[in-house]
Amino acid sequence: MSKYLVSAIQNIGHRVIEGIWRLGVGTRFFLLVLLKSGTSLRRFNLVIRELYFTGVLSLIIIVVSGLFVGMVLGLQGYETLQKYGSESAVGTLVALSLVRELGPVVAALLFASRAGSAITAEIGLMKATEQLAAMGLMAVDPVARVVAPRFWSGVISMPLLAAIFSVMGVFGGYLVTVVFIGVDQGTYWSQMQSAVDFHFDILNGFIKSCFFGVAITAIAVFEGYDAPPTAEGVSRATTRTVVTSSLVILGLDFILTAFMFRGVS
Amino acid sequence: MQRTTLDLWVGIFVIVGIGALMMLSLKVGNLNINSSTQSYVLTGHFENIGGLKVRAPVKSAGVVVGRVTNIQFNTQTYDAVVTMAMDSSFSFPKDTFASILTSGLLGEQYIGLSAGGDEVMLKDGDNIMKTNSAMVLEELIGRFLFNKASE
């Protein structure tokens, strides 16, 4: 029994040390990617190519989810606000929840599972099939040529996708409350406009999504590059990307929110 | 995939994304007063600001003409100094009256400006001389009881 306990404690210790070690390796890799970003900024075509895969191909899921999240928000918000006779505030509710929280966070979660996992799998497979090694032997640095463009494409597309998500959500809320339920459309927009502030809501939401973009793609490229070059290794790395980045998004969201809205309202 | 088609799609994506950002800023958020460089600053001393918060609107005749950007406590005069960013398309006379009001019974508090008749207009950095503090329920009740007692 005590032997079992000891091994369990050892296991925990091992995992913690392993985690800290990986964090160190990952951070070093992240800095390396930043250091070698010159090529992808000089040859922006490389980034544009990856933007297609991370951005354009994520559009459908972002647009559809944004629309539905907005519709549900409108419906639920209306049901609740109606009890207090303030259904006119439904526009405010939809817009504020989307712009401040749901837009950046849900879009980031979707982005992690759609684009982040794809990045990890692609880089992992390139490693497993010796493509990265071949590139190195052709005197082309794989971090500069393969990793950095993918990283930057993610950093660029994440805020754009979050904005598209929010707009679709506002539109979805409009569809449900104004078109279906019959809230006055002037009220919907004006209430929203008087409550949503550019600096505190929209800019902060935008900054959040930028942070999420960096975090997700940094995790995705690291997991891919670090994956054991086997089928099992790549599949595990892909799972880890989704799990780790989801947790990081939620944790980061709390920290950023605490910083941004501290002392204000 | 052909390079050109790919570029086209990425271009569309970026335009849609930036368009969404613009729409959020202009249509959803009221990107006008706070962020525009076209604003001037006024300050006002209030004995009591009640529940006034930073970002609260400054209204005149019900129209939003500025926003509260800062609230500080003055240790010399022991009152609150409220800084407001005013839309520069509106200017007010020197003897404008600023009071802290409440929208509705339970609504948020805002600063209401009622214009005076002075020829000279308030400039950037000026101080509003005439202010009226927020209503505080306890003071109201206290004053009411005091009045009753003195009758």
Add this chain to the structure above:
Amino acid sequence: MSSENLIEINDLNFSYSTRAILKGIHMTMPRGKVIAIMGGSGSGKTTLLRLISGEVKPSSGHVKFSGNIVHELSRDQLFKLRRKMGMLFQFGALFTDLSVFDNVAFQMREHTNLTESMIRDLVLMKLNAVGLRGAHHLMPNELSGGMARRVALARSIALDPMLIMYDEPFTGLDPISLSVIGNLIRRLTDTLGMTSIIVSHDVQKSLEIVDYVYFIADGVIAAEGTPADVLASTAPFVHQFIHGEEDGPVPFHYPAHSYRQDLDLGEVGV
């Protein structure tokens, strides 16, 4: 000065932590020759290639590539040196997101300032050399194993290197593709005047096309010579390897306790 020898390997030692992989290797590889390095699995052949390309550093000794000691070069110098080397991986390692054309053009676009039209001509020439000019628009997943390896070969000769290293070029090919690849290696070496190093298990095919053979076993050179020498050799290891005998200097059994003991039969009374 070694104008004749492209590569000189001098008393090369390499070990992973405490496990010695290579022990005191001496080799010389003249220009314009095809050299085979043979040995059992795990005998350190691939490690030797990685030492030549500078991916790993030796524990002691050195590899000299056209006068430069590889492991003493800075990173930039090493990358410059690698442009003179080509490497053909076991399964080609083509870039799966690029077409055949773009794969071959890859190095030209990365390392030269050639115009697109010149690149196009060069790529088609390289593809023509491996007989796949007509396949330039295909994607790597549309190619057979043999074709993929020929494309990889075209890619590795893209910048006319001085040296090409082949890591198991014959593995998993049908006899026709195998002949095609073998003859291509020989022909390209002769026409381009480069040096080829083949690491292979495939004794028959290798001996047909190479000029010189090194056998590596347990980290040392067990035997060397021209194909004719090797075929005539009576050294037990070479004999076992060439004829693929099950038991010999390379034992069939992994070192173990006595069979009796492992089966727990005890030592007494049979």
